[in-house]
Amino acid sequence: MTEHPVPAPVVPPLVRPRRLRTTPALRRMVAEQQVQARQLVLPVFIREGLTEPKPVSSMPGVVQHTRDSLLAAVSEAAELGLGGVMLFGVPETKDATGSGALDPSGVLNLAITDVVAEVGDALTVMSDLCLDEFTDHGHCGVLTADGRVDNDQTLAAYADMARAQAHAGVDMVGPSGMMDGQVRVIRDALDAFEHTDVGILAYSAKYASAFFGPFREAVDSSLVGDRRTYQQDPANAREGVREALLDVAEGADMVMVKPALPYLDVVRRVREAVEVPVAAYNVSGEYAQLEAAAERGWIDREAAILETLTSIHRAGADVILTYWASEAARLLAEISAELGELSAEKDEVEMEWLGAAEALETSMIHSLAGLIDEGGINRTRPFREPHHTASMAAIVG
Numbered sequence: 434m435t436e437h438p439v440p441a442p443v444v445p446p447l448v449r450p451r452r453l454r455t456t457p458a459l460r461r462m463v464a465e466q467q468v469q470a471r472q473l474v475l476p477v478f479i480r481e482g483l484t485e486p487k488p489v490s491s492m493p494g495v496v497q498h499t500r501d502s503l504l505a506a507v508s509e510a511a512e513l514g515l516g517g518v519m520l521f522g523v524p525e526t527k528d529a530t531g532s533g534a535l536d537p538s539g540v541l542n543l544a545i546t547d548v549v550a551e552v553g554d555a556l557t558v559m560s561d562l563c564l565d566e567f568t569d570h571g572h573c574g575v576l577t578a579d580g581r582v583d584n585d586q587t588l589a590a591y592a593d594m595a596r597a598q599a600h601a602g603v604d605m606v607g608p609s610g611m612m613d614g615q616v617r618v619i620r621d622a623l624d625a626f627e628h629t630d631v632g633i634l635a636y637s638a639k640y641a642s643a644f645f646g647p648f649r650e651a652v653d654s655s656l657v658g659d660r661r662t663y664q665q666d667p668a669n670a671r672e673g674v675r676e677a678l679l680d681v682a683e684g685a686d687m688v689m690v691k692p693a694l695p696y697l698d699v700v701r702r703v704r705e706a707v708e709v710p711v712a713a714y715n716v717s718g719e720y721a722q723l724e725a726a727a728e729r730g731w732i733d734r735e736a737a738i739l740e741t742l743t744s745i746h747r748a749g750a751d752v753i754l755t756y757w758a759s760e761a762a763r764l765l766a767e768i769s770a771e772l773g774e775l776s777a778e779k780d781e782v783e784m785e786w787l788g789a790a791e792a793l794e795t796s797m798i799h800s801l802a803g804l805i806d807e808g809g810i811n812r813t814r815p816f817r818e819p820h821h822t823a824s825m826a827a828i829v830g
């Protein structure tokens with residue numbers, strides 16, 4: 434008679450994947466990938482005419498910068514070892530053609546020069562190349578008389594904007610307007626003015642996404658309506674690959690998929706289709722939803738941030754633009770410090786072993802010396818390692 438029910442017999446597993454998850458060291462050893470600070474790019478907003486940094490309410494922790502706070506943020510980014518920064522300018526006045534974007538003393542162009550002077554070569558300084566922050570209608574291009582976005586007229590403006598940003602000293606421009614042929618026109622304009630070293634990070638597969646919502650506040654967007662005649666339909670992944678291939682053919686140095694999380698399949702497909710580095714933009718709406726849930730205590734904020742970035746990296750992004758870039762770099766540094774402590778503990782254990790081994794060696798040498806004294810062993814032959822011979826010689830005398 435049994436008091437405890439006998440457990441039902443089970444078939445023991447033939448394979449136990451859990452074995453590789455047993456200890457932190459083992460998990461660390463077999464981790465397939467790990468995003469690093471050098472792969473993160475911090476997007477920053479500089480607003481003309483501010484005296485104090487202005488919080489963006491839909492993106493807790495993100496501000497529109499003054500010139501000073503911008504320089505502080507980028508030098509912190511440099512200290513943390515980030516890959517780069519992406520600059521967005523918010524002008525005080527806008528017009529139909531977005532002329533502030535082309536003006537050498539416009540807010541974005543001045544910020545480029547400032548930031549480059551501040552961080553030098555420590556960061557890749559990138560700038561948004563698009564008219565939407567500068568147009569009073571909020572579209573990424575100039576409009577035809579009947580209100581449509583005029584692709585080829587816009588290209589001419591992009592060429593001027595590229596030139597202005599290159600003159601200001603930018604390392605890489607980020608055309609984000611989704612006009613056909615934009616990469617080629619920009620490459621041409623840069624080369625014509627001997628800016629052959631200025632790179633192009635093309636926003637290749639940029640979707641007409643609801644996840645850009647909070648960004649519109651960050652740049653005081655005036656947009657009414659949507660961007661569906663130029664940004665892509667969220668239904669189309671194959672078309673995203675097509676756009677990326679076109680941009681590479683037009684001379685893009687890197688291509689980008691944006692947003693990131695709802696388009697990880699596109700990130701993966703683009704990664705497999707091109708040979709240039711692929712970036713993904715972890716956009717404002719992705720940031721805002723996690724921050725909002727964390728604020729309510731509904732999600733473990735730091736773990737969710739790292740898991741988010743890991744997922745984008747795992748999908749195939751070589752570079753990630755994220756508003757968490759600086760914080761994530763700090764978290765990653767903490768993690769590697771913790772893992773360092775783990776190996777420090779291991780070192781102690783190893784030292785103990787070494788001590789024990791030395792004691793053993795000494796006692797062996799003593800007994801060998803005894804044997805030699807008794808004439809039972811040839812003194813030099815068993816010792817091939819010079820230090821053994823030397824220590825034996827010291828003992829045997």
Ligand code: PBG
Binds near residue numbers: 563564609644647
């Ligand atoms: C356009 C631009 C946008 C974003 C980056 N560049 C907005 C848009 O296309 O509507 C969105 C970034 C984000 O949501 O974080 N210049």
